[in-house]
Amino acid sequence: MHELGFDHGHMSPEDQQAIADTIWAADNVELVTVGVDIGSSTSHLMFAKVHLQRLTTALSSRFVVVNREVLWRSPILLTPYLPDNTIDVGYLQKFIEAGYKEAGLKRSDIDSGAVILTGEALKRKNAEAITHLFAEESGKFVTASAGHHMESAMAAHGSGAIALSRKDHKNVLNIDIGGGTTKLGMCHGGRLVSTAAIEVGGRLIAFDDESRLVRIEGPAFVHAKQAGVELEMGKKLSEDDKRKIARAMVAALIPAVMQQDLEGVTRDLMVTEALPKRPVPDFVTFSGGVSEFIYGRETRDHNDLGRYLAEAIAEALADNRIPYKAMDPGQGIRATVIGASQFSVQVSGNTIHISDEGVLPLRNVPVLRPNVSLESDIDTVRITEEIQKALVRFDYEDGEHVVALAFQWHGDPLHARLKALADGICGGLPETIKGGQALILMLDGDIGKTIGNILTRECGVRADIISVDGVALKEFDYVDIGEMIRPTNVVPLVIKSLLFSTPGGAAAA
Template sequence: MHDFDLDHEHEDLSESDQLAISRSIWEQENLELLTVGIDIGSSTSHLLFARIVLQREKDDLSSRFVVVERTVLWRSPILLTPFLPDGTIDAHELRHFFHHCYHDAGYKRADVDSGAVILTGEAIKRTNARAIDEIFANESGKFVCATAGHKLESILAAHGSGATALSRKRNACGLHVDIGGGTTKLALIDKGEILSVAAFAVGGRLLAKDQHGKWSRIDESARIVAQSFGIEISGDELPDEASRQAITKRLAALAVDQILGQPLDDLGEKLLLTDALERAVTPTYITFSGGVSEYIFGYETEDHGDIAQTLAQEIVAQLGPRIDVPVIDAGQRIRATVIGASQFTVQVSGKTLYMSGIKALPAHNIPVVHLGTTLPEVIDADEIAGIFKASAERQDRDLSLPLALAFSWSGLPDYPRLLAMATAIKSVAAPAGQREELLVLVIDGDIGQTIGRILEKELDLGSNLVSIDGVQLKDLDFVDLGEFIDPPGVIPVVIKSLLFS
């Protein structure tokens, strides 16, 4: 400290010292991470490296960093996901692919600060997921590994393609259509918010050649369409081009009906993978992503031994005369995937936390389900439970597995409101009565201890509960909980958010 009424002087600092001081100050307020996003799907797999810059929020004493810049540094080639004869993913070949990607990009595994591995389609089957987990076992502390069912995959495609950002920028409602190898995902997005999602079994690799050039990959949905035409598939092959054309044209018609929201026939109903898309708002434009979109927009012309090119041509031919809204390229097509996971610095829980079973800590990569709505003055337990369950269903979350339920507390912390909220939480997390797996409550508000005590002491939830407050989360976040620090009686919380281009 200086008394400016007195004379004082500084010794001259060298230029290198000045730079070192400037760098030290910058590093206290900014954070650079090298992150990797890896997408392993039924048809294709790829990855990318990105540089993420995070900056401390300007609030006094804030320990939270937010992403201010993201730059894609390197993209891998697109790999046709390798499968073994028994139908499982060839983890050995995948491991070699990722090894070569790191080498070609000029990075070592130790260089990567964080990342996200997204498994979709066939990759989420138990035997495949186990094999893929082994590939990334050494990075388990750095990587978020998310298995995406049809609904979560629809959400990820909407974000990764740039469609949600485009909707927010245009302040308008758009319909996003992601056509991959085995499925098509829909997302209705209004002003940047995803209102509803759906998926059905139409894709560009439902019929495909094997390594010997034979048309031997015939997925179940292609067989269903073939059966509807009376087309015979002999010896697990479909060499007849006219039959493939007929199947592809019918698949395109089914996709167009879904895009337009037309009533579905029996075949369309059979190929639904989720409930049909809810259309609360009419879209004013359509965006596409996925491998088939590369042909729709004319970026790809090469035949890759499947029906993707023909399917794209048929969709364009059938959809064009029936729409009066523009079709827009949102920016990312086959590479509609995550950049990676940004790892925020530690937020510290409030002191009004509650724990039953300290053995639960530390815990890593716990998926977050956020309530996403303001609590009313009178809390209806059934209504709040329904909102939580709907949010979990949108993300394909299994509520019986380790989970973080997040919400903001507003209004008075009186007992009837707290009891109703605790009752809703128990209905979601322990419908059978007691819960064995870890449940984390993350509350933006100072009621962590009280609501935790009600859940354990009065509602008999179980002994694997951590209830913390003073932390802000959102959907598509994952949290790490550190060990309890006493004094001062807090838990460090690291937040990992999926990032998109």
Template sequence: MLCQFQGGADSRVFIKTTQKLLTSVGVDIGSSTSHIIFSSILLEKDPQSRSEKFKIKERNILHSGPIHLTPFSDADTIDLVALRDLFLRDYAAAGIDVSEIDTGAVIITGESAKKQNAEQIVEALAGETGKFVAATAGPNFEAVLAAYGAGAVSRSESTGRTIMNVDVGGGSSNISICREGRIAQTAAINVGGRLLATDDSGTIVRLEETGSKVAERLGIKLSIGLRIDADTQKRLASSLAESLVEALQGPPKSDMARMLMMTPPLEATEGIDELTFSGGVAEYIYKTETQEFNDLGRALADAIRVKVTESGMPLHEPEHKIRATVIGAGQSS
């Protein structure tokens, strides 16, 4: 911390701080995975401002916790005790005490935000893990966080290119268009890799309402306890990917894509120089993940690659993928 000392005629001394170093934490609770990240943020006083206005000069990641599968006690309830214990172990591994946290955010995203105890989860974790700006992320806010965390916003500023970032998680895909270091548009669609999950035998153990609706429109019967084969999963994934790519190109025309939209659609989508994907499914899109998690993630990623190639959209790889939202939460919220 740098200070300026000023003395007046009455010998009183005033200290003006020109820099502040904060320790920040971001917590992302998604429908597939949850993770935590610790960052240092250097703030510097804006010399052009007459008030005590500070700007972010530098951000650095101090510690990235492991990727956890989000624990559920039943289909509609996140297991708060198990989740809290996971994050407290991450604090211990980082060597950071709760009292050392200056700021941060708890973000609950996608299908997890619809669970019965979503608000309780946010309030409980915000109260126990430091000084937070706690929020349940709406789809547009999640899109913004992911775009910052993936590096799309900063890249649009440094290159002058227009970048569309799509964060594909377990229950939703959140879209941002970035121009000149700013978010120009956002949208979201209920397309994700964990709209259903199975056990090792292929028996459905988790089925989100959206997954049921998509299957019903395709004439596929799904329910907890039924087995689903690989071909049926690919059919579901192909339909979801088609709806997603449709949403990337403007107002969707198909009934399926319109049904899946969570926000008003994108308006003008011309002039996109780069298309990047973040989120858990992106790890499969860019082939940086090989482990199976008994859900639609891999099949959806494969279908997205096919549909994007067919569309001619210019696919690029972002700086961060599965951790994009939590990085955005910890450094830019």
């Protein structure tokens, strides 16, 4: 007893540890996550453990990934098809279930996940069947349908090219050579600045063990014609013919890599617009299945043109038709997501703008972050242009998809500055503001309610508006926006971020 008449008390080591654990848990989150990548040619999955930590800023709700550990990687599966050319989802399910078993994990052990669909997996019948495989985890999983531009962006992040460009502050061109297309991603200073894609790939044709053709995709006929080779199902291809077709593919690819004015076959095979002429790469990196042959990590023949295409690329590097130094960022065919981080925050309903609470809740809304600075004078035209570029970057159509625009606000909330931002948003999303979809803004700054009012009262936006402040998001984030909780007037947010194996990808939220 002390003189004041109360027991001061002393905590036991167990009590001290319990308090320390409570403090640690408030600022740290550990997740087990799964990344599933299903494409036209190959599919694979991996499990990872992720450690997120709250930023040290006082009362911050932002978490960043401070450590990621890959727990298990599956073998690469050649995506299975049924006789009607749809993906064999039953076989795919067995492959995924075997992966859980091999990794020693149950579905209940998984805290979050990401399912990436590309190529043939995007087709409605395939996508619906694949999504059904993960119906039980729908609240914890992000399913991303990646068109050509988004696939290019993911490859640039997943390969490590973006991290390399940040580290060395160089221009890095990532060349992702897959089964059906080659995706190009130009990176500078840790940012993806442009993307493109062309129909050059290692599995545009496939053959059996006797070299008889068993698969011919449309673009393969174009390449074969350039090579002077005739393709016919069941016909046997000689080694010389395989090399001729692979060299024709590389001849079509080089003008796109070299950012030239495209013409002829190259122009016809492009499935996006060409890369801009600037910036020019300081060096190139390769990812995708063919890169495993380029870097010498794979030597086995998979009854396709992958090995021959890699040889033709090596020839183009050696004779300076591709005159850039090639770097190996190390990810190769696994240049994709390893899973998703996830955490929850609550934002005050008193500082945000929600025009109609009836539109809530919203799930898995993709975040786009236009490359604009809001530090000084606000350029309305630039904001409009960068919003439109962000839509293209992720293969979204204005008015057809719900997206959230993320901005980082700096400076005073003067009316003229806020109105300029609002006008730029309206210019960038003309179909959305007519009511095509809800207009969703995620703002790192205390302007949520004000900008929402300006959009409604001064810009005449007819769409439902959800304008949330106090959150810092970026591309490859997805957000769930819950219903307003009464009587506390808070709106719960769940923020999910796609994670890549290379630090410097979309890791922070």
